[in-house]
Amino acid sequence: xxxxxxxxxxxxxxxxxxxxxxxxxxxxxxxxxxxxxxxxxxxxxxxxxxxxxxxxxxxxxxxxxxxxxxxxxxxxxxxxxxxxxxxxxxxxxxxxxxxxxxxxxxxxxxxxxxxxxxxxxxxxxxxxxxxxxxxxxxxxxxxxxxxxxxxxxxxxxxxxxxxxxxxxxxxxxxxxxxxxxxxxxxxxxxxxxxxxxxxxxxxxxxxxxxxxxxxxxxxxxxxxxxxxxxxxxxxxxxxxxxxxxxxxxxxxxxxxxxxxxxxxxxxxxxxxxxxxxxxxxxxxxxxxxxxxxxxxxxxxxxxxxxxxxxxxxxxxxxxxxxxxxxxxxxxxxxxxxxxxxxxxxxxxxxxxxxxxxxxxxxxxxxxxxxxxxxxxxxxxxxxxxxxxx
Ligand code: MG
Numbered sequence: 001x002x003x004x005x006x007x008x009x010x011x012x013x014x015x016x017x018x019x020x021x022x023x024x025x026x027x028x029x030x031x032x033x034x035x036x037x038x039x040x041x042x043x044x045x046x047x048x049x050x051x052x053x054x055x056x057x058x059x060x061x062x063x064x065x066x067x068x069x070x071x072x073x074x075x076x077x078x079x080x081x082x083x084x085x086x087x088x089x090x091x092x093x094x095x096x097x098x099x100x101x102x103x104x105x106x107x108x109x110x111x112x113x114x115x116x117x118x119x120x121x122x123x124x125x126x127x128x129x130x131x132x133x134x135x136x137x138x139x140x141x142x143x144x145x146x147x148x149x150x151x152x153x154x155x156x157x158x159x160x161x162x163x164x165x166x167x168x169x170x171x172x173x174x175x176x177x178x179x180x181x182x183x184x185x186x187x188x189x190x191x192x193x194x195x196x197x198x199x200x201x202x203x204x205x206x207x208x209x210x211x212x213x214x215x216x217x218x219x220x221x222x223x224x225x226x227x228x229x230x231x232x233x234x235x236x237x238x239x240x241x242x243x244x245x246x247x248x249x250x251x252x253x254x255x256x257x258x259x260x261x262x263x264x265x266x267x268x269x270x271x272x273x274x275x276x277x278x279x280x281x282x283x284x285x286x287x288x289x290x291x292x293x294x295x296x297x298x299x300x301x302x303x304x305x306x307x308x309x310x311x312x313x314x315x316x317x318x319x320x321x322x323x324x325x326x327x328x329x330x331x332x333x334x335x336x337x338x339x340x341x342x343x344x345x346x347x348x349x350x351x352x353x354x355x356x357x358x359x360x361x362x363x364x365x366x367x368x369x370x371x372x373x374x375x376x377x378x379x380x381x382x383x384x385x386x387x388x389x
Contacts, residue, residue, distance in 0.1 A: 007093065007108070008034070009045055031051055031052050032083040034104070037058035057080060077104075097200060106360060109130065109139050115134070124318075144264050148216070148219060166231050168220060169243050171194070172295075184338070186338045199261075221310055236290065238291070316352065322367045323348035328341065
């Protein structure tokens with residue numbers, strides 16, 4: 001019986017992970033849960049899964065929950081760390097959204113837990129530190145991002161020397177094929193209508209700007225020790241092939257399934273075994289044809305910025321990520337337009353003085369500075385009419 005802790009249990013990945021766990025009661029038991037502030041849903045999860053401890057990042061929400069359960073409720077950053085390093089768990093699903101996931105993920109690694117990693121920002125901002133800690137503590141990093149799970153499955157048991165390229169597939173998001181002009185008038189509601197995947201709000205907007213794929217390029221670099229020149233992106237609108245590996249002999253291996261996050265979640269949980277009937281079977285005849293295109297990095301420059309940040313290294317990917325989080329939030333709140341997102345990221349990257357990554361404090365400082373600088377850019381931009389931006 002594998003004992004599981006989930007960081008981000010009330011989010012999209014967290015709730016899907018609990019659905020998987022519920023379906024295989026003989027294999028997994030939930031011992032610790034952490035969320036940001038959704039105390040109502042966490043209470044339902046406590047009743048159903050009977051964890052031994054829980055945590056809420058927001059102290060007000062933690063107080064509300066305490067009156068309604070006997071399970072110990074921890075709060076704040078320390079609370080998240082407590083769940084991350086809980087001795088009664090041997091596997092931690094890291095699915096807190098954004099940069100906030102970094103500290104608790106490091107806490108889990110340092111406590112020797114195997115990690116199911118759904119938070120890509122952890123590797124984007126501090127990949128060298130995180131992977132070095134994982135090696136030092138002998139923990140396994142199992143990707144839950146569907147693309148990286150696909151690559152992990154294609155690579156299994158094969159020597160790295162035989163790999164030529166990693167090919168990340170991207171749906172292209174809801175705005176594929178649109179011009180910059182057309183993108184001037186799209187709003188958050190349009191961006192949140194993803195054609196294939198049901199996901200959280202932040203990642204859905206990232207998918208529309210192609211930043212999600214950019215973050216995944218950096219994530220792939222760290223997970224699979226691949227240079228940026230060997231990580232390719234291919235638009236594949238059907239989202240049936242989740243990614244591919246191209247080998248030196250000219251062979252390509254791909255992983256296919258219906259688009260459902262339960263598949264990579266279950267594989268990370270059960271690795272190296274496979275579970276029975278996790279997701280519906282893929283009917284290739286009904287699916288029909290699969291198509292592929294080059295990504296349009298001029299209309300969607302965020303992908304190009306991510307490659308630049310990876311080449312630059314040091315604190316630059318952290319700045320890319322922080323300014324993106326601020327810009328996406330401002331876009332979701334209707335303060336800036338869709339095309340303003342890459343402008344803010346570019347300016348934040350240009351004004352940043354790069355440092356080498358010494359430890360996680362370097363990352364935390366770069367992140368905080370970049371957030372402030374991106375917030376100022378948002379303020380300036382929100383005052384101007386769209387034409388003058
Ligand atoms: Mg993905």
